[in-house]
Amino acid sequence: EAQVTQNPRYLITVTGKKLTVTCSQNMNHEYMSWYRQDPGLGLRQIYYSMNVEVTDKGDVPEGYKVSRKEKRNFPLILESPSPNQTSLYFCASSWGLASTSTDTQYFGPGTRLTVL
Amino acid sequence: AQTVTQSQPEMSVQEAETVTLSCTYDTSESNYYLFWYKQPPSRQMILVIRQEAYKQQNATENRFSVNFQKAAKSFSLKISDSQLGDTAMYFCALDVRDDKIIFGKGTRLHILP
Numbered sequence: 001e002a003q004v005t006q007n008p009r010y011l012i013t014v015t016g017k018k019l020t021v022t023c024s025q026n027m028n029h030e031y032m033s034w035y036r037q038d039p040g041l042g043l044r045q046i047y048y049s050m051n052v053e054v055t056d057k058g059d060v061p062e063g064y065k066v067s068r069k070e071k072r073n074f075p076l077i078l079e080s081p082s083p084n085q086t087s088l089y090f091c092a093s094s095w096g097l098a099s100t101s102t103d104t105q106y107f108g109p110g111t112r113l114t115v116l
Numbered sequence: 117a118q119t120v121t122q123s124q125p126e127m128s129v130q131e132a133e134t135v136t137l138s139c140t141y142d143t144s145e146s147n148y149y150l151f152w153y154k155q156p157p158s159r160q161m162i163l164v165i166r167q168e169a170y171k172q173q174n175a176t177e178n179r180f181s182v183n184f185q186k187a188a189k190s191f192s193l194k195i196s197d198s199q200l201g202d203t204a205m206y207f208c209a210l211d212v213r214d215d216k217i218i219f220g221k222g223t224r225l226h227i228l229p
Contacts, residue, residue: 035161037217043153043161088217105155105205107219 002027004108006091012114013081021076021111023091029106030095032074033058034066037088037110046089049074081115088112118143120210122220129198130228136183137193137223139208146170149211150191152182155222156204164206167191195225203227 004025013019025032033048035058045058049068063085065077074093078085091108119142129135141150152164167175167184174182179199183192195202208220 043163045161090217105207105222107217110217 002106004091004093004106006089006108006111008111009109010112012116014116015082016080019078019081019113021078021089021091021113023074023076023108024072025074025091025093025106026072027093027106028071029093030071032068032091032093033105034064034074034076035090035092036060037090043090046076078113081113083115086113086115118145118210118212118218120208120218120220122206122208122223124223125221126224126226128226128228131198131200133198134194134196135198135225137195137206137208137225139191139193139220141189141191141208141210141218143189143210143212145212150182150184151207151209151211151217152180152191152193153207153209154202154204155207161207165193198227200227200229 034046035043047066049055089111092105094105148169150167154162179196205222210218
């Protein structure tokens, strides 16, 4: 089954304690992306990756890091989490940035992060 | 299980025309939120419109409006006076308030000059 998986689904942590949210896709997609969802603000892109070893900042990259060592995995790293990073996080993948194809983006189930 | 279905993978309309994108969903919850997101080729996700299930009045945002039929579990998006900048992928999403949002597969909309 084609899917994007995220772990953990729920996480409560304290300020300053480093954490990693994993994301994995089994569709051999080149493009992967992280978003955060906040009430009233909708989804905002944090980072994205066009391919292995290629990452770039989205709209709200501050306080986050990513890596793309393998095509299937795109972990999101919070080196020193703060309460304003409490949010719902989504990983997504697709074939690419195609603007004319019918390519769609597949979303993971989301990770609810609470930083105390 | 919650589901979101967008039955139109791709649509094309002439500039200035009105277009309606369909979305149906399924949930056993009585209180939830529905969203339409616009995704241009850059892959940003832009919130277009938001509807709270307990509100009967259909949400509107300028040229964008929804037809929310709760009993039928339908949530269509109408774009009036379409513009070239409306060309994008549109996602319907269901938020059932258990920290999970379900997205439809998307409808790719082309606005033709």
